[in-house]
Amino acid sequence: MNQVWITGVGTSSFGRLADQTPGDLVATAVTEAMDDAGVTPADLDAIYLGSVFGAPGIANRVTDHAGLHGVPIIRLEAACASGTSAFHEAVQNVGHGRFRTVLAVGVEHMSSTFPRGPIVPEPTDREQRTGLALPALYALQAHRYLHDTGTPAEAIAGVAVKNKRHGSMNPRAHLAKGDVTLDEVLAAPMVADPLTRLQCCPLTDGAAAAVVSAERSETRPTCVEVLASDMVSGIPWGAASTDRYWGVGPVRRAAAAAYALAGVTATDVHVAEVHDAFTIGEVLAVEALGLAGPGTAARRIADGGFAIGSADGPTINPSGGLLSRGHPLGATGLAQLAEITWQLRGEAADRQVDDARVGLVETMGGGAAGVDGNAAVVTILRRTP
């Protein structure tokens, strides 16, 4: 596969944005990304757009609203990994020579999709009538982790403290109103034991975009290369999958493939955005990615590790993650990619990770209760020079 570059990124603000349509959010993100890359609509060979709950035809409506007319659009859905899947398809199609310059964009307007409350119900289908909503699935992961490792529940809650602190340095984050203490996290209303409300991501509106190109920028001194991107689809949980933790197997398999393709190992990673839809999600992702040993991540995070400025471990979720930046499903993966791009270019302002040269993005699309995750995408990026 040919070399592939991220030449521009952009995002909207994230939050409950009732006064903005999906098209408004996309216009903001796309304009920033295209300006960043120095490209115009005429330069684009295609658009890959990720959205989970966007109505049929959303891709045309929002890209037309953003002034992108006549560019072929492919709209993808892969549950919470929709944005990263759009990026993955963009990378593969540039890398294999079909396209030169592609826009990957993601958008979700959760506050209009789910106006009544914060817990997303599972879609109903004959195959999945177990009744397990996502907070319950993650709560089962957490109880298994506490049981297997002897970790206290307070350690898992430490993820929220770290990511809220990171998010307080991100002016675009949804929940960027300042630090929270461990006591506040533990005292928040219980959603699905042991996960309190501050351990669950909010329902967020937003959009994010990246320009994927076969050529690096000629003018920008520091460029971001896509060393590897791998996507794995889930298999039935409990039958084909022997993993003890729901949704972790696909992440592990995607990471192994991506590290091999990139020619790097977990110890080379300086900064990562991972799928902390719930606190336990970050713990298990960090371990599945090999960034911490099995059973160690929660305690290390609780002890201050994996934070901006910490000497222990790579920095995880400097943007604030899904817990603080927010989780606009289709946009999430591209928001993660934007953060890592800014980090690698040294443009992350107050939340800059020192000398970040290799970055990683992991997104996990959950959903079907009978399936070990719908999709996991792992992408590895490197700064040049």
Place this chain on the structure above:
Amino acid sequence: MNQVWITGVGTSSFGRLADQTPGDLVATAVTEAMDDAGVTPADLDAIYLGSVFGAPGIANRVTDHAGLHGVPIIRLEAACASGTSAFHEAVQNVGHGRFRTVLAVGVEHMSSTFPRGPIVPEPTDREQRTGLALPALYALQAHRYLHDTGTPAEAIAGVAVKNKRHGSMNPRAHLAKGDVTLDEVLAAPMVADPLTRLQCCPLTDGAAAAVVSAERSETRPTCVEVLASDMVSGIPWGAASTDRYWGVGPVRRAAAAAYALAGVTATDVHVAEVHDAFTIGEVLAVEALGLAGPGTAARRIADGGFAIGSADGPTINPSGGLLSRGHPLGATGLAQLAEITWQLRGEAADRQVDDARVGLVETMGGGAAGVDGNAAVVTILRRTP
């Protein structure tokens, strides 16, 4: 681009299939297609799945139900062109060397998505509050056509007579209960003047699939090559588009690109499946594809042209088309591709078109009222030898 082949096709039955889940329908279509191609799940590099209204995660659920575990899945939505868009992405990714063998599949379960009635409402969004549902958009096309060409409305209704006759020879068709007369079509309840109910496609459940491969079958004497596939996304109607007919410009542009790429012209086409969601849709598609001169298609169809066995024109919609086989949105494009594949291989039984060597599929994804169609896909297939 490398040569690309369709090595297997399959479909479910089409109709109101309340006793079957989307997964059941996909299992039927996929099993037939993979048996036809002689491939097993282990041979598949990827699955491209088209569905419009399928809930998030549908791609994993239905493919798991069909026994396809661990194959990367990309789920696409492009309104009514979702199935053909999935096929298009499969073809491009095989042609550019990313994959060797890919399954394209489409599915829709309209009777559970729209349990209350046959007219699909437009999705609501700030950008499109004109209130034009699809029957009304097609009715405007029809009135413009009658006005511009002096064609009597009865001629347009002739499309329904032809396609119902074709459908009566298709045991899998939704409305395959025998011929209808022109008087019956005209006397049916009016949906959107001049389009009576028999000039509107039904709400149909179904699935269809195709195996797309870099290699032709070694055992099958007659193979089907994909000469060209082109996808065009819509532009705002009335501003950037100067077409007098909504949704026709993208079809014309996709056809021009596909003919050029395939190295054939409209006169080389022996059989085509086109997007007759409403009778006027077939009339305008046939003209946009260059298969009939401007303003002539309706009269020629009413006079018996473009029918199986007719000496006038290539055969259009031998399957019965959307009007008779039915319109399970995400499955429609792949059902069209299955029909043309059977026709080119001489396997279309009672509805076989004599000596069909070059076939064409056209799908138009409508939807957004402010946009000149969401997507149009035109694919040209050729029999070898």
